[in-house]
Amino acid sequence: MGDSDEVVMMAAKRDGRSVMRLERMFRSEIDEKLVHHVAGGPHKGILIAKAVDNLKDVEPPEGRLEFLAYLVNEEQQNQSVQDYWTLRFWFRGQAEGVVKKKTFTDYFQELMNPSNFPKNYIGFIKKALVLLKIYPVIKRVELEVQETEDPSPEDSIPPIKSFTSVFTPASYTYQLVPEVQINNKTFITFMVKAAADAHIALSAVYGDVDRKTFEIVIGADGNTKSVIRYGAGGPDMTESMTMNILSENEFRYFWVNWANNKIEVGRGANYGLGAFLQLTVPPSKQFNINCLAVSTGTPSRGQWEFAELLDAEKDFGKEAKKKRIKHSLLWIAKKQKMLQCLEDAYPNMVKTADLFKYCKIKQSDTMAALVFLSDMQKKNLIKEVEGGFWMRLQSSQESDIVKHDVKIVKYLPDLKGLDQPTIAIVTSLFCEKIAVDAMIEEKITYVKYKTEGESQVYTIGRIGRFKVVSTKLSRKADSEQEARISTENTITRLLGTFSKVHHVIIVGVGSGVPHFYKGDKHIRLGDVVVSVPSRKNGPIYMHCDKIEKMGGADGYNYSTREWDCSDNSLQDVAVSLKQIIERDTSPQRPWDRYINDAKDALQTEESNFHRPPMKTDRLFYTDDDGTEIELEHPVPGKGYRVGQSNCRLGVVASGKLVSRNPRLRQSFAELNGIYAYDSDMSVVLESLDGNRNNSFIIIRGISDYSGGSRKEWQPYASLAAAAYMKSLIYALK
Missing domain, CATH: 1.10.10.10 (Winged helix-like DNA-binding domain superfamily/Winged helix DNA-binding domain)
Known part of the structure; x- marks a missing residue:
């Protein structure tokens, strides 16, 4: 049996109180001798342990809820029974505080939902166990019940107290507490356990405790005094002698109030009583308090608990x-x-x-x-x-084997002689850049940044025997003219910085032109289109910037700009590679192997580079009246491998006037041998032409059929295009 993830329930008594511990454990951690029952069917994965006298000690909980429960005892003439319940929570992994707080609140609200509340105690425990299976971030839940004689409120639901626990090291490093929202409050109450130096920062700006911050230090100078400062470590604005106000063995209650530009700090659970620090804030130091952070100094670790009330009527x-x-x-x-x-x-x-x-x-x-x-x-x-x-940020490391240094610098290092790249790779989307860099070996990335103006990014490394550099165009601009200028500048700087660059490869996603009835010409999502002329001396890239309807005829005049290369080295390699692949009967093409290798290296990225399901590759035809009709993909031609990335050679084009109109898109493509449209690389090609670069090629992974942007296919399409790029460079003489 594999080491599966199980939920185990253990029952015991603690100081006369009934305790149920529900814990997520691996099968190998469970002592089979202590298992009383193994659930099956829909509750498979839930185990009930035999009752024990004492539960094993564990670390302090990270969250807690306390509330009064009023139950009816049917065995004693429906007499009301009043219990005080405590739910404690522990979590797996490194989830953020906000996530933990929301998770245990959602778990509790689902558990206590009146619409499906269990009829008895056993049903309640069963529901708690089942719920734990669907909240995987929760590692352990404890339910503790104590009978109480507190008077029952008659007209309202008793309050539900939510406690958030924070643990601070002995290092005077502030830990933000976003789960305790204070921007809509004027006071907080909390408990802290520490030997000395309990710091509370009340700030205007999240994460900044140096400016617009009031720092309260309880138990400063060896637990002898308390102070209020302006800014972390700033000058004391007021202080008070407070000998032994903190304890490292027990929690002590405190409250802080900041209403009406006056800061007060007091001891005890009763807000407003026992004040020992007061400060009237001068006008020059006044600001809105929006966030909370806590810390303990070098003498002591700290454990904090912040309490809030849940509005049961509102939240259920x-x-x-x-x-x-x-x-x-x-x-x-x-x-x-x-x-x-x-x-x-x-x-x-x-x-x-x-x-x-x-x-x-x-x-x-x-x-x-x-x-x-x-x-x-x-x-x-x-x-x-x-x-x-x-x-x-780009990831600094892709795997344990492939290292990738990313350095943010003001100036680029000088590259001499053989260190100068001869191939440049241009991308536009972030996922395109990540996919390309996954193909580069021995790489290092330099981000030359400016706060005002344009920054540059260059990843320098090796593919095969060639030194390469990859860059990314910024797509954020306030106007089309600004975007064109930014792109021109990026290409000019690229070729000026790396003067040995001979070949430029433009890699990324594009929109495919399907052939609805010809399987030997049809393109599917995840395929790759490489810019090669469709006729002798024809262009490899076209941009349409104007369309005119022909008078008295059912046709259009297209105003276009066209580009080709005086050096066809890259196109010749693409044609040669296609011929080799067509003759090769091996199950894996070179780019298939590169795709599989890179997927492992990219698994920690935010984008999902795995191929989406085939069912998402749907083909639509737009009728003359604008009606969309879904069609089956045509039967593939010889050598086409469904479910893998296939390569087509043809012209790539751009221009919103044609690419976004379903009818014009097809007719313009058929007229000019176009296999894919992209987001307009004409500015890049103009800049290459202006910088006298004569060898370039465009590689497009197909992510949609419509000229829009199918986000779910973009990462994989980027990866397919990058993998083909690597195959092309390896085949380059």
Whole structure:
């Protein structure tokens, strides 16, 4: 039997209280002698252990909920029984505090949902076990029940207290606590266990504890005094002698109030009583407090608990759950949009204000948005290079074997002689750049950044016997003219910086031109189109910038610009490679192997580079009246391998006037031997022409059929194009 993931229930008594521990464990960790029952059917994976006298000691919980439960005892004339319940939570992995808080709150609300609340205690435990299976981030839950004589409220639901636990090392390093939202509060209450130096930072800006921050230190100077400072480690603004106010063996209660530009700190669980620190904030130091961070100094580790009340009436029920799900999905979409914005801008940076404006983040949501930015920075997806300037990051390491250094620099190192690349690779999307770099060996990436103006990114390495450099065009510009200038500058700098570059390969995604009835010419998603002339002395790339309907005729005049190469080395290799592949009967083409190798290296990336399911590759034909009709893909021609990336040679084109119109798109393609459209590389080709580069080729992985952007296919299509690029370079003489 494999080492499967099981949920085990253990029952015991602790200080006279009933305790149920529900724990996620591997099968190899479970002592079979202690198993009382193994569930089957829909509850497979749940085990009930025999009752024990004492449960094994574990680390402190990371979250806790406490509430009063009023039950009816049917065996004693329906007499009311009052219990005090405590639910404790532990988590797996390195989930963020906000995620943990939301997870255990959602688990509790689902458990206590009145619409399907269990009829008895056994049913309740059963529901708790089943729920744990669908919340994989939760490692362990404890349910502790204590009978109590507290008076029962008559007209309201008793309060549900939610506790968030935070653990701080003895290093005076602030730990942000975004799960405790304070931007809509004027006070907090908490407990802390520490020998000395318990620091609380109340800040205006998330993650910045140096500016616009009030720092409260409880038990400073060896647990002898407490102070309020402006900024972390800043000058004392007020202090009070507080001998032995903290304890490293027991929790002590405190509260902090910051209403009406006055800061007060007190001891005890009763807010407003026992104040020992007060500060009236001068006008020059006044600001809105939006976030909380805590720390303990070098003498002591700390354990903190922050308490909040859950509004049971507001948070329970199907409508509330739908609202929470909708809100979560909206924030996932906003987070993805922020990441997409930074990817489009890369290697340029984006100001926080511009990022929020582009992603339509409301003023009231800025704190939550900053939390997501901080979360993405912790995961090394983005970086705040300078205050308020954000940049998307490439992974510094793809695997244990393939190393990739990424350096953010002000100046590029000098490359001499043989270190100068002779092949340049140009990409536009972030996933295209990542896919290309996965094909490069012995690589190092330099991001030459500017806060104002254009940055550049260059990944330098080797493919086969050739030194190569890859770059990415920034797609973030306020106007089409700005975008053209930025692209021209990028290409000019690329060729000026790397003067030995002879061949330029433009790699990325494109939109395929399907042949609805000819299988030998049909293109499917995930295939690759390589720019080769469809006729002798014909162009390899076309851009249509104007269309005129022919008078009295059922046709159009297309105004186009065309490009070809005076040096056809790359096109000749593409033709030769196609002939070799057609004669080769081996099950794997070179690019198939490169795709498979790279998928392992790219598995930690945010984008999913695996090939999407075949069922998502749907083909539509647009009728004369605009009706879309779904068609079956034609029977493939000889040598075409369904479910793999196949290569077609033909012209690549651009121009929104033709690529976005279904009828013109097909007729223009048939007229000119076009196999794919892209997002317009005409500016790149003009710049290559202006810099007298005579050898270039365009490689497009097909991600859609419509001239739009099928996001789900873009990463794989980028990978297929990059893998073909590597095959082409290896075949280059």
